[in-house]
Amino acid sequence: AxxxxxxxxxxxxxxxxxxxxxxxxxxxxxxxxxxxxxxxxxxxxxxxxxxxxxxxxxxxxxxxxxxxxxxxxxxxxxxxxxxxxxxxxxxxxxxxxxxxxxxxxxxxLAAGIDRAAFIASLRDAPGWPADVQIAEPGDAAQRVSNLSRAYRVNLTVLALVALFTGAFLVFSVLALSVAKRAQQFALLGVLGLTPRGRLRLVLAESLLLGLLGSAAGIALGTGLAALALRVLGGDLGGGYFAGVAPTLRWSGLAALLYGALGVAAAGIGGWWPARAAQALPEAQTLKGLGAAAAGGGAGWLPLALLAAGVALATAPPILGLPVAAYLSVGLLLVGGITALPALVALLYDRLAPLLSSRVLPMLAIERARRMRGTAAVAVSGVVASLSLAVALTVMVASFRDSVTQWLDVVLPADLYLRVAGGGAGAGAAVDDGPAAFTPGIVQRLDRLPGVARTGTLRLRTLLLDPARPAVTLISRPLEADPARTLPMIGEALPVPAGRIGIYVSEAMVDLYGARPGTEFAPLARALGGTGAAAPVFFVAGVWRDYVRQFGAITLEARDFERLTGDRSVSDVSIWLVPGADEAAVQRAVRTALAGDDAFAGDALELSSVGQIRATSLRIFDRSFAVTYWLQGVAIAIGLFGIAASFSAQVLARRKEFGLMAHLGFTRGQVLTVVAGEGAAWTAIGAVAGLALGLAVSVVLVRVVNPQSFHWTMDLLVPWPRLLALCAAVIAAGTLTAWVAGRAAAGRDAVLAVKEDW
Missing domain, CATH: 2.40.40 (Barwin-like endoglucanases)
Structure with a gap:
């Protein structure tokens, strides 16, 4: 094709x-x-x-x-x-x-044979090869499932974030609805509807919204999933599962489960507006005086939630998944949001005296300071969405920076040569055949004009555990300091006499216990070594690998050749002499190999280091493009929530604005006060969202990624991008408040002063 x-x-x-x-x-x-x-x-x-x-x-x-x-x-x-x-x-x-x-x-096996006993008898049989693995039928399916398990789980958690923000969306909509209908609820109370009846009425509305939204979400999600599989594949365009054409699998039970979660999230989001409807003071509300200011809540609860979140972040993975870390993220977010009233008091109690001589800023700050509970409720959606956006931004920036540094170490040469399609899949069986390039071919390339020197790499797949994907054995010349050729984590250990030094990726430590300073017997068995003559491999160091998620082992090329007798190589790296023409050297390489039928046509992949870096980073950016959409959607939901909250507040404060007009405030000044309140409230939301997002990003970078994918990364905080994001949120919140206040600051507000029930 x-x-x-x-x-x-x-x-x-x-x-x-x-x-x-x-x-x-x-x-x-x-x-x-x-x-x-x-x-x-x-x-x-x-x-x-x-x-x-x-x-x-x-x-x-x-x-x-x-x-x-x-x-x-x-x-x-x-x-x-x-x-x-x-x-x-x-x-x-x-x-x-x-x-x-x-x-x-x-x-x-024949009927009645004990499978475990039969396997044990095979392994105990005299002369049983040490490198032969015994696997049961389900092991292959489990191995394939393990290839994508962490990927699937993290996508599921990202999907569940929609429930978190959806609860705030329902909260905002119902808060606006309750504020608009406050006098109607009060009238119903006078006519005999009990406060508990008002609570049940609003909760029923929230559950109905959840039911309708869940049904629409399931239908829309199914359509988007089908479109994503068709356009992007099962890895959202990342290229991890190349050659796989997944089909849409729709589960009615899963749809019912997620639908129930959507209804539950809507019920949780509607609980506080329902409580507000229940607590309406009927007489005051009928007169348009509004409800009492919301309080700040228990001071110990935020500290307890934050402490629990920190404690869970230190917990080990459960069944190989960062379950405790995900719970930690949730507790940190909820704890930070419940601490908003205290944060309002901490900041604005100190700022208010500085603005006492300026009327309009003073009015904006005083309302936020005295209505701290209301302010916290209004900006909670912004805090939740902004913190998630900040956390994802920091995580992606940290990952990209670490990958860039990793590429600088693992790609030191100018050109890289391999046979097209020569890579082995992670799920491949043991690969013990010769590679494409012989020592003679490498020597021929080394003598070409413009070539300073060449390096070699030999890749081989080994199945150390039938239940896990294969690991990659990498044979390459290692210099006296392995850190010059490998992105080492920590110092390399000296190799004891009589031992063969190996350097393992981080995944080998997590999955196989190959810790520095220990001997690693599974490699000897995989290479066919048995008895007293079997080689003893010593783990001399750990290096960072962002390609082979399920483990890689690096071995000195001379040791590999001595153990296997195989001198062929899979990849050749080429360093150019200073000033050499890269294009001319590429032509010379292809010409030198053109006489071999195995390398005719497009059989060779010859790429510059710049091309490989650009392709790698392009795949990275494409893989994480979905996170930017998630950030945008989350922030949009948060801003919608604050718009609904301000709309609810200004509708309930029409008489207040009318009184301000009677006292001489112009419409522009009233709108300035409302916009100032929006700026004050969203500034608190931005500060809290930034702080919470940084805390969550530490959990994602230091805990979730190592426990999910078995690699670490360096934390990088992109301050300019984060500050621009916070400034955009504050500006959008201010504009939203100004727009929400336009209707309430008109002639109706002046006439509202005359209303008296």
Whole structure:
């Protein structure tokens, strides 16, 4: 179909595969040869592979270890997933150069056999190879699930943030509604409706809003999910699960669960407006005097919530997931929001004396200071949304900066050469074949004009645990100081005599316990070492890796060659002499390899360090683009909440504004006071949101990311961006308050003074 696609080739015994794995049973086309299922050079493709080559294609060109092969497409298999080709096992062994070698043997046990006892007997059998793994049928599915589990869980938590902000949206709408209908509620009270009846009425409205909103949200979310899968794929365009074409899976039970959560969030958001309707003073409300000022609440509650949030942030992961850290984020947000009245008092009690001689600013500050509970309720939505926006901004900026620094260390050369499609997937089986470039090819490249020196890299996948994805073994020349070639965390330890030093990624520490200063026996077993002659590997250091989430091990190239006898390499890095023409060197490299059929056409990937960096950062930015949309939506909801709160307040204060007009205040001055109140309230929200967001970002950077993805990053606070975000929120809040006050500061406010019930 015009492009290169990673293809998995599976060789099977077509005569028995139907009873073991029916999805891999070759199904010949009508015009295929009678013995196509056992003939050499015949491939049977699954749907993903067929889509990649085109529906009318009859031949398939594949490249393996630098060699090109042409296969006839003889039929199909029903297996799903990424691109897959099934062949006769003998034909596959010949094609891949694995005559007499098998990568997997499937066993079906007789009825009544104890599976655990049978596995134990195999492992205890004399001469059992140490590098052979025994896996049960569910292990492969679990391994595939583990590839994306952390990704799926974090997306789910981000989705649940919508419930958090949605509760504030319902709160704002109902607060406005209760304020508009305050006199109607009071009249109903005079006519016999009890305060509890008013509470139930508003709660019923909130639950109805939640029900309607949840139904609309499920429908809209399903449509957006289908669109995202079609346009962006299952990783939102990040490129992590290349070759996978996921289909939409709709679960009625999950839809009911999330719908119930939406209704519950609406009920929580409607509780405080319902309590306000319940507590309305009927006589005062009928006269238009409004409700009493909201208080500040219990002073110990915010401290308790914040302390609990800090404590949970130090808890270890649960089942490999940062459950306690997510609870910590929630408690920090709720604790910070409940502390808003105290923050208003702390700041404005000190600011008020400084503005006592300026009437309009003094009136704006005094209302926020004396109505601190009301101010806290009004800006709580802004605090929640801004804190989440700040936290995500800091996390993404920290991650991007750390990735940039990491690229500077792992990409020291000017050019990088590899065979197209030569990477191994994280879920691959043990890969022990030769790589594409021989030592002779590397020496040939080293002698080219303009080349100062070359470096090599050998990648090999190892399955250390059947329940986990494969780890990557990296063989490369290490200098006397590994920190010059690896992004080390801490100092490297000296390797004891008789030991082979290895340097592991952070994921190896978390998943396999490969801590510095310890011996790592699983690597010896994976490389086939047994008995007294088995090599002993010593963990000499830990390095940072943002590519291989499930672990990587770096080994000195000389040790790898001595242990395996394999001197081939997967990647070649090229340093240019100062002043050399990069384009000319690239042409020379391609010319030097043009005589080899394995490297003809577009078989080679030759990229400059600038191209690799730009591509890596472009993939990063595309992966996190969704977070910017989430920030914008959250802040919009917060501003909508403060608009509703101000609208509710000014509607209830029409007589106050009318009295100000009778005292000589112009309409512009009244609007200035209202806008000043908006600035004062949103300034408190911005300060609190910034502080809470920074606290949450520390949890995300220091706890959630290491526990989810097994890598750490350096904390970077983008102050200019955060301050601009806070300034934009304050300006938007001020404008919102001014717009909300326009209607209440008109002629109706003057006439409202005459109203008397």
């Amino acid at each position: 015009g492009g290169r696609v990673p293809l998995r080739i599976v060789g099977v015994d077509a005569l028995v595969i139907a009873t073991l794995a029916p999805a891999l049973l070759p199904r010949p086309d009508e015009d295929a040869a009678r013995l196509a299922i056992v003939a050499p050079g015949q491939a049977f493709l699954n749907a993903a592979a067929r889509e990649a080559v085109g529906p009318d294609a009859r031949r398939l060109d594949v490249q393996w270890r630098g060699q090109r092969h042409a296969l006839d497409i003889a039929g199909h298999v029903t297996a799903g997933g990424p691109a897959l080709a099934v062949m006769d096992i003998g034909a596959a062994q010949e094609l891949l150069g694995r005559i007499g070698q098998l990568t997997r043997i499937d066993l079906r």
